Amino acid sequence: MKKQVFADVSVEKEEGELLFRDASAYLEKNQGVIKAIVLKYSESGLFGRSDVDDVIQYVNERMLTGVLEKMRSQYKPMCRLMPYLSKIVSNLCLEYAKKELKRNQHEKKVDYTRSHFGTKETMSEDIAMREIIEQLEILLSLYGSRRPRIELLFKISLRIAITEEDVLRCYPKCNKRLLNRLLLSFNDPEEYRMAPHSDMYGQLIPLINELEGTSKTADALRKSVDMKLDEIAEILNIAPINAALTRETVKMLLENYYSEFPKSMENVI
Amino acid sequence: MQDLFFDRNGHLSDLGVSQYVDAIRSGTTEDLPHELVTHVEKCKECKKEVLRLHAIMADIKQEESVPGPQPVTPVQKTHRWPFYAYRIAAAVAFFVLVGAVAVYFLTSTDEITIVDEPGLEQPLPYGPEETPPPLMEDEEPADRDTEHLEPADRDPEYRDPADQDPEEPEAEDRRAEEMLRDRYAANFEPLTLYESMTEQSFRSFGLEILAPQTGSEVRDGVTFRWEIRYDDPLIVTIIDNHGDRVHQGTVSANEYYFDDFPAPGLYYWRLETDESLLFVGKFVVPAL
Numbered sequence: 075m076k077k078q079v080f081a082d083v084s085v086e087k088e089e090g091e092l093l094f095r096d097a098s099a100y101l102e103k104n105q106g107v108i109k110a111i112v113l114k115y116s117e118s119g120l121f122g123r124s125d126v127d128d129v130i131q132y133v134n135e136r137m138l139t140g141v142l143e144k145m146r147s148q149y150k151p152m153c154r155l156m157p158y159l160s161k162i163v164s165n166l167c168l169e170y171a172k173k174e175l176k177r178n179q180h181e182k183k184v185d186y187t188r189s190h191f192g193t194k195e196t197m198s199e200d201i202a203m204r205e206i207i208e209q210l211e212i213l214l215s216l217y218g219s220r221r222p223r224i225e226l227l228f229k230i231s232l233r234i235a236i237t238e239e240d241v242l243r244c245y246p247k248c249n250k251r252l253l254n255r256l257l258l259s260f261n262d263p264e265e266y267r268m269a270p271h272s273d274m275y276g277q278l279i280p281l282i283n284e285l286e287g288t289s290k291t292a293d294a295l296r297k298s299v300d301m302k303l304d305e306i307a308e309i310l311n312i313a314p315i316n317a318a319l320t321r322e323t324v325k326m327l328l329e330n331y332y333s334e335f336p337k338s339m340e341n342v343i
Numbered sequence: 344m345q346d347l348f349f350d351r352n353g354h355l356s357d358l359g360v361s362q363y364v365d366a367i368r369s370g371t372t373e374d375l376p377h378e379l380v381t382h383v384e385k386c387k388e389c390k391k392e393v394l395r396l397h398a399i400m401a402d403i404k405q406e407e408s409v410p411g412p413q414p415v416t417p418v419q420k421t422h423r424w425p426f427y428a429y430r431i432a433a434a435v436a437f438f439v440l441v442g443a444v445a446v447y448f449l450t451s452t453d454e455i456t457i458v459d460e461p462g463l464e465q466p467l468p469y470g471p472e473e474t475p476p477p478l479m480e481d482e483e484p485a486d487r488d489t490e491h492l493e494p495a496d497r498d499p500e501y502r503d504p505a506d507q508d509p510e511e512p513e514a515e516d517r518r519a520e521e522m523l524r525d526r527y528a529a530n531f532e533p534l535t536l537y538e539s540m541t542e543q544s545f546r547s548f549g550l551e552i553l554a555p556q557t558g559s560e561v562r563d564g565v566t567f568r569w570e571i572r573y574d575d576p577l578i579v580t581i582i583d584n585h586g587d588r589v590h591q592g593t594v595s596a597n598e599y600y601f602d603d604f605p606a607p608g609l610y611y612w613r614l615e616t617d618e619s620l621l622f623v624g625k626f627v628v629p630a631l
Contacts, residue, residue: 110403148358150347157361157368160403161396165357205401212367212397218384271618309391315398318534318586322613322620 089155097142101134104159108133111163118314120171133166141166168313206310206317207331213309224302229260230278231271231299232325234332236260245285256281271296348379355382355389364396527630530608534584537611541625548573548621550614555626564602565626567612571597577614577621584609604628 093100112129115121121129145162149155217224222244229236241248241256248256259277275292283289300321307319310327319327348359355363359379366372372380383389541557553568555561567579579599581590589610590601604610607630614622 107403111399114399114402148356150358153358153362154365156403157365157396157400158358160400161357161361161364164396164399205398208401209394209398213390213394215367215372216383216390216393218380220384305387309387309394312391312395315394320586322615323537325620 086154086156090149090151093142093149093155094146097146098138101137101142105130107156107159108163111160112167114314115164115167115171118316120167120313121174125174129167129170132170133163136166136169137162171313203330206315206327207334209310209315209317210306210327210331213306227295227299228302228328229332230274231296232329232332233274234329235262248285252281252285348376349382353382354386355379355392360389360392360396363393364400367393367397368400527607530584530606531627532584533609534582534586534611537582537586537623537625541611541623550621552614552622552624555624557624558627560627560629562629564600566598566600567614567624568598569614569622571621573616575616577616580613580615582611582613584611 089100089103092103108130109126112126112133116123116126116129141162145158149158214221214225222240226236226240226244228234229240236256238253238257241253245252259281275296279290279292279295282295303321303324307317307321307324310317310319310324317327348356348362350356350359363372363375363379363383366375383393549570549572551570553570555565555567571577576593576595579590579592579594579601580588581601583589583605589605590603592599592601607628609625609627611623611625613620614624
């Protein structure tokens with residue numbers, strides 16, 4: 075991956091020079107990128123297919139009437155230009171959609187031909203699901219140092235067998251006694267599969283409190299897990315991912331994810 | 344560096360988001376400024392922005408790897424066209440419109456109408472063999488002079504309803520049905536995530552679903568029936584194919600009835616305890 079970055083350095087430099095020398099030519103050269111982003115949002119249902127040309131035109135007009143100038147003033151050569159341009163185009167697409175939404179609400183228009191969520195007609199379900207799982211993996215990586223704890227709690231609440239690595243990644247200084255107690259309680263999901271959630275959290279909270287030096291209640295722990303599940307749903311529901319998730323379906327997605335990538339955490343971190 | 348990657352509200356700036364995504368894509372997140380990483384760890388909104396840009400850029404790998412600018416050739420010059428096309432097309436359209444309006448005012452008079460013209464057989468704007476373009480819903484017929492005429496006089500191809508082929512009403516019904524189906528087509532698109540969960544039993548409690556059959560059509564309401572070894576109340580949730588909740592109810596019996604569907608379409612239903620999902624099924628409310 076790094077090799078690719080170095081290979082692109084000269085391209086980046088030329089692109090940067092072009093942006094400052096002739097902004098219109100830079101915009102013209104990147105019409106393919108603009109179109110790809112607009113199509114991506116269109117596929118996700120942010121706006122209809124028939125709006126694609128209008129959105130491209132809107133992006134170009136906004137670019138030529140101030141946005142390119144702003145880009146030039148804010149861009150720093152140490153950063154790569156392509157992700158920055160993509161972010162700006164993405165902002166303009168969202169801006170267009172917001173304006174259209176307001177206009178449609180005002181006119182009380184209902185467009186039955188428009189799909190508002192990610193139906194992705196041209197994609198097979200497998201590909202769409204793979205994309206969502208890929209985004210989930212990136213999202214989990216964004217939790218950084220908090221990720222091991224979040225994932226340990228997810229696995230326990232989903233009755234997925236936890237391993238010694240799961241515990242030690244989260245609590246590197248966990249002693250043998252506590253480690254054994256955690257593994258004994260939550261290493262065999264079949265044993266605690268039928269137990270209600272309240273029992274499971276009741277069993278878990280003394281161990282967590284001892285490991286973290288806190289005095290939380292089982293209910294507080296359950297709530298914090300639920301909130302994190304809701305947060306994942308909310309983030310994965312944004313355009314253009316549009317996963318249409320709820321707390322319950324996030325659980326399914328995580329079960330799917332852990333069954334497919336049981337050791338994904340090691341690969342990503 | 345702090346000012347560069349953060350906006351006035353303390354969230355990631357556009358440059359900050361793009362820098363983060365670039366690092367994910369190039370596998371160099373460990374080189375990111377510490378403040379950037381720790382902020383994203385804690386901030387939900389910035390996670391959204393990073394993930395959004397990452398999802399968008401997933402599809403523009405090809406464009407990104409295009410080599411640097413080549414010497415301009417005539418072939419490349421043609422690439423200029425799409426960019427200026429909007430303005431050129433707008434200018435051409437403007438002149439055509441002005442020309443058309445000018446021709447109309449120069450040639451039309453009050454005395455001459457198409458009805459009065461002896462050469463009615465001459466080609467109409469949309470062609471003699473083609474059917475006239477359909478009127479919009481609120482549009483009125485352009486030629487009001489023909490209103491007083493008998494239907495047979497107005498349209499040379501007019502046929503009395505009594506003489507019509509008895510199969511024609513059926514054809515009209517078919518067309519109406521097709522139109523209705525087209526109108527609601529988006530309501531029948533499957534929802535990827537729910538499709539993958541349909542028919543799986545997640546937390547069984549000996550659950551057996553008796554009705555409705557997966558994918559079956561329900562016309563006058565639907566009765567959900569099941570058998571389960573679980574004493575507490577269950578929650579029935581009905582979801583449309585956009586993932587939006589249409590209805591939710593709590594039930595202590597082993598069946599639940601619902602008939603207030605907002606529109607025809609594909610619906611999913613979930614059976615849950617207050618802690619976990621038991622079953623996901625689907626059914627169709629047909630357009631007719």
